[in-house]
Structures are given as structure tokens and as C-alpha cells.
Amino acid sequence: GEDVEQSLFLSVREGDSSVINCTYTDSSSTYLYWYKQEPGAGLQLLTYIFSNMDMKQDQRLTVLLNKKDKHLSLRIADTQTGDSAIYFCAESREGYQKVTFGTGTKLQVIP
């Protein structure tokens, strides 16, 4: 079955880069997503990558995909206090309705 795992917590200093890691088990995953959730809010789609890509960059965000190891990472450059939130990795398969989420990584940015 599908399973997505993430570390629970990451603490970085403002201005440093943050790297949030995720592993997944479903080799049929087609889409891999990163969502951000601030306290008391819904989920905000940050970026997503197709499984036939190995990298995607969008301003301060860089997503790296190692399909062989089923490893996904999100790098946030020049991390700001406004980046403090919970980040969810998620995956889905083409033709399937379900998106499977990890348990989330809480990012704490220290001023």
C-alpha cells in the first residue's frame, strides 16, 4: 500500500536554507506534492513534481526527486520566520483519486 514518511521536526535559523525530506513506498506514484499548513489553517499547495522529473525550482523552493530511492526533498532558500509552519509531503497515482499525505514536518525558524 501507499505510505509516506517524514521527520517530525526541523529547526533552522532565519536566513539559512531548510531541507525537508520525505520517503514514499508506492513505486507507481505519479505526482508528488508539497503542502504548507499554518496554525488553524487549511493546506496551501506549494509545488508539485511529476515522477518523470528529478528537479523543479520555483523562486526560493527547490524540489528534488530520487525516484530510485523513492525520496523527495524540499529546499527553502533564505528561510524566513513566515516560513514557520507544518510541511506535508504527499503522493498520488494517475487515475487514482486519493492523495496520500505524510504526517508533516514542523519547521521552526529561529530569528
Next chain:
Amino acid sequence: ETGVTQSPTHLIKTRGQQVTLRCSSQSGHNTVSWYQQALGQGPQFIFQYYREEENGRGNFPPRFSGLQFPNYSSELNVNALELDDSALYLCASSLEGALFFGPGTRLTVL
């Protein structure tokens, strides 16, 4: 462009009661999904609706049911509420691929 909206924001119910949660899709999106997010967990897929038909269901009992209307808005109904149903209920709409979430409804069952 209006994003996904949900109502109510918060709700308190007692065990055994029934609840209806509402969602308006993002403009132009014809698919709506519902997710349950327990405290400290990632969202869990409940079901998805496409063109007013259920189009996939997660591991939730039949007392979780839904509707999608011609304007693509949707309802989630939960009967015979249990304490474990306390969670944030998230609605998401999509056109192709990525999900766009609403702010959620926080349901507390006492």
C-alpha cells in the same frame, strides 16, 4: 477567482448526532474531495466526487456520505457521530491533478 470556501468554521456536536459540512469549489473546478485531519496527523482521504457521482472512497464507514451539486459545491454528512470523529475536515477541489484546499471545518464531538 474565488478559492475553496467551507462552512461552518467550527462546530460542536455530541455523540450520536448528525452533522453536515459544506464546501464551495474553486471556480471552474469540477472535482471535489473530502479529507479528515486528526490532530497531529496528515489528512486522510474520505471520498471524491466528480460530476455529482462518488468517484473513489477511502477507508471510512458508510455513515460518512456526501453529495455534489450541479454547481460543483459539495456536502459531507456524518451520521451517528463518535468521539473519534473530532477532527479538521478539509474540502479540496481540483481540475486536473493538484488539490486546492479550503480552510477546513473544525468538528468537536463531545
